[in-house]
Each structure stands twice: as structure tokens, then as C-alpha cells.
Amino acid sequence: MPFTPQEQQYLAQLEQKVLMMESRVNSGMMATLTPPSTERRIQDEVPFEEVPVKDPMPWLPVTPGDIAWSVNDRVLTLTNGAINTQAVQRLGFDTPSAVYAITAAVRTTDGAAIPGSFGSVLDTFQIQFRMTNPRLWQTNPVSGSTVCGTAERPRFLGRPCWRMNTGSVLIANITPLMANLNVDLNIWVLETIGCTNILPNTR
Numbered sequence: 001m002p003f004t005p006q007e008q009q010y011l012a013q014l015e016q017k018v019l020m021m022e023s024r025v026n027s028g029m030m031a032t033l034t035p036p037s038t039e040r041r042i043q044d045e046v047p048f049e050e051v052p053v054k055d056p057m058p059w060l061p062v063t064p065g066d067i068a069w070s071v072n073d074r075v076l077t078l079t080n081g082a083i084n085t086q087a088v089q090r091l092g093f094d095t096p097s098a099v100y101a102i103t104a105a106v107r108t109t110d111g112a113a114i115p116g117s118f119g120s121v122l123d124t125f126q127i128q129f130r131m132t133n134p135r136l137w138q139t140n141p142v143s144g145s146t147v148c149g150t151a152e153r154p155r156f157l158g159r160p161c162w163r164m165n166t167g168s169v170l171i172a173n174i175t176p177l178m179a180n181l182n183v184d185l186n187i188w189v190l191e192t193i194g195c196t197n198i199l200p201n202t203r
Contacts, residue, residue: 074187078125080109081176081183086141089172091187098161099170101188104148110180118177120145125183126175131168141175148185161190 003011076089106121108114118124122145129137129147138147149155164170174183 068193069190070193072189072191074189076172076185076187078174078176078181078183080180081174083176083179086173086175089174089185091170091172093164093166093168093170093191095166095192097164097192098190099157099164099187100161100190101154101156102148103151103154103186103188104144105150105184105186106144107182108180109182112180114178122148122150124176124178124181126177127185128173129162130171130173132171137162141173144183151186154188164189 074091076091078087078089081087104122106114106124114121114124120143123143125144126141127138127144127147128141131137147155162170170187172185174185176183
């Protein structure tokens with residue numbers, strides 16, 4: 001059965017992309033450096049270059065060539081951090097991703113009650129998110145309740161989310177304001193998993 005005009009157009013676009021990639025390789029434009037391991041990249045806070053990409057959306061792709069996404073929970077935990085002392089937590093990304101929401105939970109590790117003077121349990125710590133390019137997502141450390149939501153009421157970041165390229169590292173600077181705290185941060189992430197195999201009905 002011959003290809004439809006739409007399929008022929010799609011194949012022509014693929015052929016053009018292949019030719020472009022071959023041209024870049026032959027001209028020496030493609031990088032040949034061996035990238036550092038994920039652990040080394042996170043530890044050394046290796047800088048990365050941010051590139052513009054199409055806004056990721058949590059819906060199924062419906063056209064050829066679209067990218068499929070997976071929703072993942074990425075968790076950072078600080079336990080018994082020193083009071084009024086900033087602790088650094090790092091989260092590395094191996095594939096292009098988008099952080100679209102943040103939630104947090106706090107409990108005491110010694111069973112003590114959290115004083116009502118804090119107003120919200122999320123005010124028992126200060127937080128500031130930054131990246132290694134460098135970019136500050138908050139210009140100054142602020143109370144946790146101003147940045148993080150809860151499982152019942154997440155803090156959604158909205159479009160275009162916080163974009164994470166391959167090799168980028170999200171850094172959370174957490175400062176406990178009382179002793180014996182366990183702070184859990186849940187970073188809601190849309191992560192690329194490759195090209196979709198969902199194609200429209202073209203026949």
C-alpha cells in the first residue's frame with residue numbers, strides 16, 4: 001500500500017533531519033567530549049548551558065515526532081539539620097525535564113510538638129532553590145510555606161515550569177529554624193522518555 005501524502009511529508013522531514021545531523025558530524029560541530037558521571041556532576045555542580053525548548057505538557061502526544069513524558073516524584077530529605085545553619089541538597093537530571101510543582105512535609109524526630117508560633121509547620125525552615133548555571137529561583141531564602149505546598153494543596157509553578165536540561169542540577173538550600181526536624185521535599189517532575197509511538201490514524 002503506497003504512503004499517504006501526510007506520511008510522505010513526515011518521511012521527508014525525517015530524511016532532512018538525518019542529512020542535517022550528518023552535515024554537523026562531518027563539519028566537526030558535534031561534541032565528542034565524554035560527560036562526567038551523574039554523581040560527579042551533582043557533587044561538583046558542573047555548569048550547563050540552558051537552551052530553549054517547547055513547553056512540556058502532561059498530555060498524551062497525538063502527532064508524529066512528539067515527545068513522550070513521564071511523571072515522577074523526585075525526593076530530597078534533610079534530617080536533624082543544625083538549627084539556623086544552611087544545608088545543601090542536590091537533585092541531578094539525566095534527561096530534559098520540567099519541574100511543575102513542589103510539596104513538602106515536616107515532622108520532629110524526637111516526638112516533640114511544633115510550636116504554634118510558627119503558624120505553619122512549613123515555616124519551621126527557610127528554603128531557596130537555585131541551579132548551577134547559576135540561576136536563583138528565589139532571590140533570597142524565605143519561609144518554606146511561601147515556596148512549598150502540601151499534598152492536599154501543591155504549589156504549582158505554571159507554564160513553562162522550571163526547565164531542567166540534561167546535566168543540570170537543582171539545588172535546595174534548607175535552613176532549619178528549630179532542632180530535630182525531618183524535612184521532606186517532593187519535586188514533581190515531567191521527564192522525557194523518548195519519542196512517542198502514538199501515531200494518528202492516517203490510513
